[in-house]
Amino acid sequence: MKQKSIFFALAATFLSVICFAQTNQTVVENFKPSTVNQPGKQYPMVNSEGRVRVQLSAPEAHKVQLDIGGVKYDLVKNDKGVWTGESAPQDPGFHYYQLNIDGASVPDPGSLYFYGAGRWGSGIEIPAEDQDFYALKDVPHGLVSENLYFSKITGTWRRCFVYTPAGYQKDTETRYPVLYLQHGSFEDETGWSAQGRANLILDNLIAAKKAVPMIIVMDNGYAYKPQDNSETNAGTHPPSAFEEVMINEIIPMIDSRYRTIADREHRAIAGLSMGANQTMRIIMNNLDKFAYYGGFSGTSNYPSSDEIDPATFLNGKFNDGNAINRQIKVFWLGLGTKEPKPFPASVGAFRNMLEKQGIKYHFYQSPGTSHEWLTWRRDLNNFAPLLFK
């Protein structure tokens, strides 16, 4: 629930700006269907200001709202019972949203659906100036494959998606390094290849020879032992059994099913938000397994902004800065410039600790984006080129 309240806090801070925009600007009438609409659907639409316009037939309803960025916008009904209305300008990139019909929160029947905020629901894409790096282009494309596996640790069937780069299928001799890439809280294993566009980002980077061909494994960060009550653990940071599942089940499964180079020098791990928190714990506890780390909008001291004592933090894993500099070839952190509390201060406290310990790291700031997917697409686009070189 922490993550959710952060989203709402963020929304509240923007509210005054939004109200200003609504009263002082006219809406620019150049709306086009969203690029992530269902086939043949005209609505939702987006205009050049980044406003989202939705439309819904609900003849008997007395109130219909568009709920996006934590703000609810009233729609207006015409004489045919069709409701229409638009939001204030949204940040570029991908956003979750929903409709509210007489008090019921439901997906927009016009959009494609994505898993985030703890449910399958509507998503919309606001064109970004730099959208080319995650566009579907005329370059060789890798595959995203769905893998089912049984976890003895959790006692459940689990699923991961695996990106293999273009050429993997054809050239059956080559072996590849692997990036393990994790989603955030209230998201799942579908996020990075759907709204994250990880496959397209890597297709484009590899085609431009900016990144080396690599496998990417996108699993589900929620993993609980059978004796745990998953109801009470849901959403905790981190879920109780994920590290064990990653080390003892996912990595061996991937090394067995795919042509990997199965050593630490050819294994990276990264994640966003909760995933950044989880993967930092995993690499620090398993430096024999990974040599590269990416933390997108998160660190393991989350949500604290207090000064970190390396003698005690993560059981002293950051005590010996020189050893970490030798072992971790790339230590990478990213953050959007518009991210809400507590992310800037929490990541800031972590960076202070790194600097105090003399640990070398990269820090990337995504301009004008918040705790959302454009930040994380940019993170991946900047992080992946540094790997396995």
Add this chain to the structure above:
Amino acid sequence: MKQKSIFFALAATFLSVICFAQTNQTVVENFKPSTVNQPGKQYPMVNSEGRVRVQLSAPEAHKVQLDIGGVKYDLVKNDKGVWTGESAPQDPGFHYYQLNIDGASVPDPGSLYFYGAGRWGSGIEIPAEDQDFYALKDVPHGLVSENLYFSKITGTWRRCFVYTPAGYQKDTETRYPVLYLQHGSFEDETGWSAQGRANLILDNLIAAKKAVPMIIVMDNGYAYKPQDNSETNAGTHPPSAFEEVMINEIIPMIDSRYRTIADREHRAIAGLSMGANQTMRIIMNNLDKFAYYGGFSGTSNYPSSDEIDPATFLNGKFNDGNAINRQIKVFWLGLGTKEPKPFPASVGAFRNMLEKQGIKYHFYQSPGTSHEWLTWRRDLNNFAPLLFK
């Protein structure tokens, strides 16, 4: 639109039965969450009679309905603004459904979403007595991979899903036969692996040594040349350019990306409803490419029930029965016993023609199912074991 009106006609024929059930039976209170609910969601639920119970918070609404099988069931609001209600018993298997809130048709926020009836929307699974054949079981699992490719014929990026059997990744020498498997009208390339469970059906068949390991290609049957107006063509039987895309683009792409055995003896083609219609045309026009055919709930004379003249039907392709018996190793048709008009009579007219021409064929009837996915799952389960032997 033909397909849609058939669904409604079917629903209407059952209406009297349903009303009888509602007034003469009490609802059995053993509801359990549907197996295709979103994570953590309790509703929708299904009971042992096959009734679907839904629940939605909509405090301000004055009418909420469950819309399933073409019938709308009124829900009842409690003092907290939560609406609950259930349908009459449904056939076993998978059904699309939606909610109606004060006149707005929307997905149920509790279910997973599937593409069918021309939109992404809610689906529900009524347990079938024979559900074991499509269950996720402790057997070796194949992969389903998402392939992107650019079609020069349509001028668009297209997508197909490809099932590769367990062992395909590991044993990089073996080559495999291929089944091209098509969805029905108002469905897409996601249907066969999501609600169709084609991957699980084949995993189970192959593990039991009932079917030989094979690749399955699931593409999108809607394909139009740029000069065609796709708006006016949408839903026509068959879409204008699919045959050309299949022969000139999909098959070469699959033979290039996957380790196939690229000859007619190792290539099968099948489809359901519109896909049965399309694939029958494709095999009859391309007997040098395929040696196996499966038509699930459809034939190329659809929607006619008139006697077929083999001299003119499909340009006389069925004229020489002996030649067809030599060329097509398995000619297979399937139909549910509860399918609505015009399917039984249309398929019946086609069978009469086959018999008149002395063409050998298999005919399977799925007991107690209609023009829905349990019929097609059973079709695949009975058809696949006959292939490539």
